[in-house]
Amino acid sequence: MILKDGWALLFFPVIIFFVYFFIKKDLSSGIRFSSRELVKSPKRTLRLAAARNLFYLRLAALTLFLFALARPQSVSEETKIYTEGIDVVLAIDCSGSMRAEDFIISGIRQNRLEAVKIVVENFIRGRKGDRIGMIAFAARAYTVCPMTLDYDWLVENLERVKIGSIEDGTAVGSAIISSVNRLKDTEGKSKVIILLTDGINNAGRISPLTAAEAAKALGIKIYTIGAGTKGLAPYPMRTPWGETVYENVKIEIDEDTLKGIADETGGRYFRATDTESLKEIYKEIDVLEKTKVEEIGFRRYKELFPKFVIFGFIFLMLEIILSGTVLRKLP
Numbered sequence: 001m002i003l004k005d006g007w008a009l010l011f012f013p014v015i016i017f018f019v020y021f022f023i024k025k026d027l028s029s030g031i032r033f034s035s036r037e038l039v040k041s042p043k044r045t046l047r048l049a050a051a052r053n054l055f056y057l058r059l060a061a062l063t064l065f066l067f068a069l070a071r072p073q074s075v076s077e078e079t080k081i082y083t084e085g086i087d088v089v090l091a092i093d094c095s096g097s098m099r100a101e102d103f104i105i106s107g108i109r110q111n112r113l114e115a116v117k118i119v120v121e122n123f124i125r126g127r128k129g130d131r132i133g134m135i136a137f138a139a140r141a142y143t144v145c146p147m148t149l150d151y152d153w154l155v156e157n158l159e160r161v162k163i164g165s166i167e168d169g170t171a172v173g174s175a176i177i178s179s180v181n182r183l184k185d186t187e188g189k190s191k192v193i194i195l196l197t198d199g200i201n202n203a204g205r206i207s208p209l210t211a212a213e214a215a216k217a218l219g220i221k222i223y224t225i226g227a228g229t230k231g232l233a234p235y236p237m238r239t240p241w242g243e244t245v246y247e248n249v250k251i252e253i254d255e256d257t258l259k260g261i262a263d264e265t266g267g268r269y270f271r272a273t274d275t276e277s278l279k280e281i282y283k284e285i286d287v288l289e290k291t292k293v294e295e296i297g298f299r300r301y302k303e304l305f306p307k308f309v310i311f312g313f314i315f316l317m318l319e320i321i322l323s324g325t326v327l328r329k330l331p
Helices: 006-024 046-052 055-069 112-126 151-158 172-183 208-217 255-265 275-286 305-324
Strands: 072-077 080-085 087-093 103-105 108-110 131-137 141-148 191-197 220-227 232-238 244-250 269-272 291-296 299-303
Touching (some): 055 305, 087 112, 087 172, 103 112, 108 112, 112 151, 131 151, 141 151, 141 172, 172 191, 172 220, 191 255, 191 275, 208 220
Parallel strands (some): 087 131, 087 191, 191 220, 220 269
Antiparallel strands (some): 072 299, 103 108, 232 244
């Protein structure tokens, strides 16, 4: 138990004075006699002793009220979480080409980004003990979610990844460097970037292969995924009348660069035309070396002052009732 507002106990000397005052005060009678010999000492009984010490009930009530004012709390804490896992950053392309609708999920045609988000969410939900972060990129990269073990929060942030949220383009090199920055100071022996894109690097100041060399120097493995069907893909277009029509568009993927990134860092390249390619990545991650990671947990408090208030009122009411009935004193 801890006291949230322990300063309230500074008033405890007032309680001590209260005790001293009532012990010294003559509460036995309001009638004065010239000599004690005129009044014989009453026979000591339990009732008389209780009457003389009745003020201790009020003393107990005041003490309980004082402790209630100090806000006693019980602590239920989980200060640290230890688990076995790896450190993973998911780098997701959210450029305009990801609008192409060449993925089928549960019989429904989806654009590439929405399909990837569904698969990535399932991947996150299936992890246990892996610390995961998320990067989104188009013409530049930004952090969607820092490294965490809170998968619910990670999935909530995944919903924020939208096409058009940043200027269009495909900055693969920037995405790798941003992911590396998230992993370089972590303690995991196994550090992995899963980079998914459907285009060719055409933005950013950093070459993808140069970024891959930086990742390799820090012992970070990169799995690259080229998302999208080979050949033409249905792409939604808006007509001048506000209607949506589909045109078959060829979207190029720089597979050579993606393979080079993976080979440079000891990873592997996948072509994801459906969810099966992504599942292969997850199997590959499962065999990676695991290491113990630590994350600060949460501390929860339970307020205990209501119990002190209730017992304080019980003692106070008991003192009032007894002093007015069976232990009543006559002046």
